[in-house]
Amino acid sequence: MPEFGPITCAGCGLLCDDVLVDAADDAVRLTPDCDLGAQWFSERLLRPAGAPSATIDGKPVDVGSALTRAAELLRGARRPLLHGFEHATVEDARAAVALADRLGAVIATDDGEWAGAPAVPLRGASTATLGEIRDRARVVVIWREDPESTHPRLLERLGIGGGVERTLVVVDDSDTATAGRAEVRLGWPPGRDLEALTTLHALQRGLTVRAGELELPLSGLLKRLRAVPHVAFVYGAGLTAGAGGQRRALALHELVRALCHERHAVTLELPGAPGTRSADDVLAWQSGYGGNVDFASGHPELVTATQPLDDVDVTLLVEPGSAGAAEIALGSLAAGPGVEVWIRTAAAGVDGGGTAHRLDGVPLALQAPLPGEAPSAAAVLTRLLAEVER
Amino acid sequence: MTAIRISGGRVHDPANNVDGEIRDLCLQDGKVVSEVGPDARRIDARGMVVMAGGVDIHAHIAGPKVNAARKLSPDERRDHPVNRSEGLRSGTGGLVPSTFTTGYRYSLLGYTTVVEAAAPPLAARHVLSELRDTPMIDKAFLILMGNNQVLFKLIRQSGGAVSSQLRDAIAWWLEATGGYGVKLVNPGGIELWKQENGNVTSLDDEVTGFEVTPRQILDAIAGAVDELGLPHPVHIHANNLGVPGNADTTLETMRTVSGRQAHFAHLQFHSYGGKPEGLPRSRASDLIEYLAAHPEITADVGQVMFGPAVTMTADGPVSAVLRDLGADKWINHDTEVETGCGIVPYRYRSGNYVHALQWGIGLELFLLGQNPWQVMLSTDHPNGGSFLSYPKLIRLLMDRAFREDQMARANQRAIQRTALTDGLDREYTLNEIAIITRAGPARRLGLREKGHLGIGADADVTIYHDRADREEMFATPRYVIKAGEVVVEEGELRRSPDGLLLSSRAGFDPEVSRVLEPLFGERYTVAFEHYPVREAALREPAQVVEAQRS
Numbered sequence A: 001m002p003e004f005g006p007i008t009c010a011g012c013g014l015l016c017d018d019v020l021v022d023a024a025d026d027a028v029r030l031t032p033d034c035d036l037g038a039q040w041f042s043e044r045l046l047r048p049a050g051a052p053s054a055t056i057d058g059k060p061v062d063v064g065s066a067l068t069r070a071a072e073l074l075r076g077a078r079r080p081l082l083h084g085f086e087h088a089t090v091e092d093a094r095a096a097v098a099l100a101d102r103l104g105a106v107i108a109t110d111d112g113e114w115a116g117a118p119a120v121p122l123r124g125a126s127t128a129t130l131g132e133i134r135d136r137a138r139v140v141v142i143w144r145e146d147p148e149s150t151h152p153r154l155l156e157r158l159g160i161g162g163g164v165e166r167t168l169v170v171v172d173d174s175d176t177a178t179a180g181r182a183e184v185r186l187g188w189p190p191g192r193d194l195e196a197l198t199t200l201h202a203l204q205r206g207l208t209v210r211a212g213e214l215e216l217p218l219s220g221l222l223k224r225l226r227a228v229p230h231v232a233f234v235y236g237a238g239l240t241a242g243a244g245g246q247r248r249a250l251a252l253h254e255l256v257r258a259l260c261h262e263r264h265a266v267t268l269e270l271p272g273a274p275g276t277r278s279a280d281d282v283l284a285w286q287s288g289y290g291g292n293v294d295f296a297s298g299h300p301e302l303v304t305a306t307q308p309l310d311d312v313d314v315t316l317l318v319e320p321g322s323a324g325a326a327e328i329a330l331g332s333l334a335a336g337p338g339v340e341v342w343i344r345t346a347a348a349g350v351d352g353g354g355t356a357h358r359l360d361g362v363p364l365a366l367q368a369p370l371p372g373e374a375p376s377a378a379a380v381l382t383r384l385l386a387e388v389e390r
Numbered sequence B: 001m002t003a004i005r006i007s008g009g010r011v012h013d014p015a016n017n018v019d020g021e022i023r024d025l026c027l028q029d030g031k032v033v034s035e036v037g038p039d040a041r042r043i044d045a046r047g048m049v050v051m052a053g054g055v056d057i058h059a060h061i062a063g064p065k066v067n068a069a070r071k072l073s074p075d076e077r078r079d080h081p082v083n084r085s086e087g088l089r090s091g092t093g094g095l096v097p098s099t100f101t102t103g104y105r106y107s108l109l110g111y112t113t114v115v116e117a118a119a120p121p122l123a124a125r126h127v128l129s130e131l132r133d134t135p136m137i138d139k140a141f142l143i144l145m146g147n148n149q150v151l152f153k154l155i156r157q158s159g160g161a162v163s164s165q166l167r168d169a170i171a172w173w174l175e176a177t178g179g180y181g182v183k184l185v186n187p188g189g190i191e192l193w194k195q196e197n198g199n200v201t202s203l204d205d206e207v208t209g210f211e212v213t214p215r216q217i218l219d220a221i222a223g224a225v226d227e228l229g230l231p232h233p234v235h236i237h238a239n240n241l242g243v244p245g246n247a248d249t250t251l252e253t254m255r256t257v258s259g260r261q262a263h264f265a266h267l268q269f270h271s272y273g274g275k276p277e278g279l280p281r282s283r284a285s286d287l288i289e290y291l292a293a294h295p296e297i298t299a300d301v302g303q304v305m306f307g308p309a310v311t312m313t314a315d316g317p318v319s320a321v322l323r324d325l326g327a328d329k330w331i332n333h334d335t336e337v338e339t340g341c342g343i344v345p346y347r348y349r350s351g352n353y354v355h356a357l358q359w360g361i362g363l364e365l366f367l368l369g370q371n372p373w374q375v376m377l378s379t380d381h382p383n384g385g386s387f388l389s390y391p392k393l394i395r396l397l398m399d400r401a402f403r404e405d406q407m408a409r410a411n412q413r414a415i416q417r418t419a420l421t422d423g424l425d426r427e428y429t430l431n432e433i434a435i436i437t438r439a440g441p442a443r444r445l446g447l448r449e450k451g452h453l454g455i456g457a458d459a460d461v462t463i464y465h466d467r468a469d470r471e472e473m474f475a476t477p478r479y480v481i482k483a484g485e486v487v488v489e490e491g492e493l494r495r496s497p498d499g500l501l502l503s504s505r506a507g508f509d510p511e512v513s514r515v516l517e518p519l520f521g522e523r524y525t526v527a528f529e530h531y532p533v534r535e536a537a538l539r540e541p542a543q544v545v546e547a548q549r550s
Ligand code: SF4
Pocket: A009, A010, A011, A012, A013, A014, A015, A016, A019, A030, A034, A035, A036, A037, A038, A040, A151, A152, A153, A154
């Protein structure tokens, strides 16, 4: 297999677009080196030959029959749900929201987990693209995330370890690879994150606080933050997932907003999957809401975490990351056993193209270095919509 | 495509010196034609007013900042659901509507062309994707170039003069993004904001690290755009927006670009007297006086309307000021190399001195100016209020009694400090409204086939009931015809065509890539070769307007 590049890797939300792919000897290597990216490409480049283009109950069928069956299921559904999007493009998400609108379905862009309600609508946020952080931030605080395993080139792309004078602070009590690279390491159990953030904020405001053993490390951190003109915080599900996640995220944004009065301060959120940001952006512009949206009433309504969806009867997975159970799945990797109708799609960035939004919102093209026959999820969804409307 | 004869309407087509004549208008194949056959559809427009479709020269409808504002304010849109219906998509309205709803609402208002006035070039793919999902209207976007570090380098290298490299770089950027024109927002100031919360306060402040000044940026880029002969001249959001006393900066900016064509955005926000820390007063008359002597300068007003708004701007430091006025919500977003962004939901209150003064200054700019071709209608949607408030604004201009009634409800100390109470009894005519809402903007955008109804013009036509209540009249056109198709009838959407992307093109020396590539490599986190938008689906259907070098 040839060597190609530089192209965009869609192995994580960083969408590095400088990647050379060497797929010789049935093993994939990337330059610059990235294990996650190499794994992502090899799963898609080295797919077994002769895989069917669609299956119903695991048996190979032609795409037309699969579409007919999928449309029947969707037409008969009382409460259809579209989710997944871990590897979706902007185009896939556009077609998915169009279908959800037509069906009166629920659509969830947060990989199907009912993540906590977002904090940004409460007070806003200060954010920046990767280049801004790389070129300006002098202290980078990574809060309970391990990008070394989830976004392997993040530190490199933020210029950490690149010779510029910069402090990497990691807040984490477990021994992650990222924590191993920290210049300053702060550790307390996750249950104390809210307290830590509000304490930092109080200290920033000059209040006297009693925070026990947190007080010393937090005062030290504040001193570092105050000593430089530009700081950045990297966070993600490690802070925002689970009970109280919205309050913790809000506390972070409040702290950053307070810090902004004295210096420039920004945040960068690590998404759960490479396609999440694209899908969420599209859902927001087409419906007006990010996150999870219900079209059942004929117009978009925001679904919050407090409204569980026990009545979903037909699930359509769009470019999922793993083979979960669903009535219908559209994906570039083979479906798991729990899927009734599966249609194989092109992997955007390998045998299909498209547009994707990087974790900081920057839109990028995904190239198709090895164009193939399989349709994109967008194309399948558009055909599905036509079939449903028939 | 069907032919249409609009018969018996009163036609207001100021670009062709037609002022309320009763005449037939014939449309075929998307264009205005001299005659159509007997089988043409006949629209009886007796008793109605016929104008070209509206053209919005400055609004914020698509791209990352608009979408961030949507995500920021789900509460604001909850009250404005839009149901899906046959052939139409669902969505949400309010101050920052979803994309489909934006297209539908503009069309229902009789607008057929809209310019998104501030797009980060790095985000072009996002802007284009949203515009693709904004049906009914033709749309263009302006790319932000006033804080671009690569251009700073080129400007410094040429000592502030226009260089062929700068010209080529700008043309390259338009080609790379599909943009239509060049926007400068607070030149130099946003770069300082992103460095350490700084800003510039005068045109001669130096941009730290780049050794250029706002004056050099303005001079060089206005000159380059002028020399390129782009269809739309440089579009300027001047320094010191909102700051009392900023009229001096605005006048100085106008003098700096003098001799070149230039459009000034939302002039109302740049027309203040007073001292920076004190209360503003109006200097609208000084600016209007300058405009009267300088036909090469145009402006849109950026009227504020009492009620809710969402401020969204590339001018990050301005948003921080609004944040500190007690805003609940604030978004800041820094885009590498190019620009910033700030968003603050806001409310203009009629009893508030500053807000009432802003409202009054906007009206002064409209009413004091003698040349409506120079001063165009905008609310800087949604910064001064939604585009849905245009009909009310039109009524304020056309109906003196209504205006006086509204003035009486506003903060009197502010109103007394404007010329509105000095017997400013002017009422706009329908022809003047046609100029400030379509003929003027189209001409300024260099869209020769828009904004008028002469033979060969685009068949974008709006037909209104001639009602005494001008707000009602302009809020609910009877028919809207887009590219020769009736899209609104009886005040309802009938069809949802896509609309075109309007891009401009100027020739450039491809060797400019050799200059740009290393500068990109140093600064961007996106590869030079992947930056240009080549995906056909994002750039089509398009109409390309060629630059005309003098
Ligand atoms: S960091 Fe992510 S995007 Fe970059 S090469 Fe690795 S997997 Fe791909």
